[in-house]
Amino acid sequence: MRPVMARMLAALFALSLAIACLALPGKAHANVTCSVTSATIAFGTSSTGTGSIAYSCNSSDIGGDNFTLCGLLGTPGSGTTAAPKMTSGAYSMNFNLYTNSARTTAWTTSTMITGAVTMPASLGGSTVTGSIPFYGTIPGGQAPASGTYNATFSGTILGVVEGGTCNQTYNNILVLVFTGASTSLTASAMVPSNCTVIAGTALSLGAVLATASSVSGNTTIMVNCTLATPYYLGLSPSNNSTTGAGVLTGTGGNTDHPAYQLRSVSTTGPVWGNTATASSVGNGVAGTGTAATQTITAYATLSSANVTPDSYSDTVTVNVNY
Template identity: 40%
Template structure:
């Protein structure tokens, strides 16, 4: 109280009414301060840690989302907590996506169940029941598990991919509604959750596939034929922008693409052939290619689709006994 600071001197015999007034003023100020309203607080307040579906290098992912609720009420709380993704970027609600630094899109979907049959969408949020006793500052918590899958059949460049869901909600489902709301009123009480950003990340490593589209068949030849040629194709599918180098290795292990064919048992004749690229008179196609160098192989760059590459085989001479001859060539794809 400021009474100790008063230095006014009373004349003898003067009524001391001013002291009483000062005491009343101090009491009034105390009363006003005591009942000044504080900032309103939700009766049930729930929050969640950062939500991040990290696929890593896998095709599927799982995110265990931790939530916490605190009650400030003389009444117990019984409600349904929900987690709803918001507006995806990039992509659309029906086709959310992640993108790399060059803008290449990688599409994925989120689910509420490990069998990946129940989509996670704003209209179909993940839910968990919450029951809390009455109390002031009483806290409880739990988890909501969500699942993800990279859409199959995508061939994209290697690198890091990131996507977001903006306006995502950790909230409540009011009675008679299916919408996940960040705040609802239950009687005279307010339940408050959070709105925020949901992130999805992935890392794609370069992944290429290669297959043979058929045999290189010379058919029936005469012993007088010379300088015969035939061809076939191989199919290569690599992510957009991925450099690759292809080597061909005959069964005899020759790195210059010079192989030999074998006939039936007891036949010692071994017709020799040569593998070539571009044409029947093109460069030899051997097996010195590596992950960083074409060597005597063939180089290419992925388009994200299957690319057909021709292989030519020449047979300089047919001076061998009648029989069926064949060999197996191994295709080595380096990327």
């Protein structure tokens, strides 16, 4: 009887040891707190941009855990998630956000961006900072006014990927707590003022009799400026007259210089000179950009043609100030 009892006690003892081993605690997983430090995309003056959700994750435990953070886009202040708008006063501009650098997958309230995080193993805890990138484009074919444009997405979420979804809680071994998990994401772009100017055909007074007076002609100037951009045009003859009072020059040794006057509106309208600046029309002509080509007529009047018969010409410089 005694040997049998001994074997039974040994078996019970082994079983109790096995149960005790199963009950021992495993690795201590980190309690992690993550927060959003910024969420922005700035296009500057470009039609493409790269933004990011910047985060900071702190472990108060041993650490050494791996997890994947994710971001879901919030609700745009203007437009829709598929076609949000940036605004500048009364003007707006469409743009798009994407999860990938190829800009083929739109970032939305249900399509997430992701970023892997590893908390280093440390007895005193650890802190990891990083960012999750996203990408943006401003489609062409728009003609926005110059200015600084902004947009805000409220309720943009920082979460963790679990089960293929982006959640704001994570309870599978690793405990994550999010602060500032629902935040505002801002987008900005700058549209600079810009103008181009093209002179039309040469202003020709034609063949003029020596006895003629007050001979006049006109030509056009084409200006294209950014929408709502104020501009001021000045005309400067080759003699640099600020009042638009130029002189024509003949050929060869001809020293005659018939005088002419540049004018706006009509052949008897205001003189058109070159005192305009970026903020004042001076004696020039003012306009406001429409993002389309605008045509402005310039006039010239020759007071007297009583000069040596010849072909006379001058070069007038068109200055656009904006």
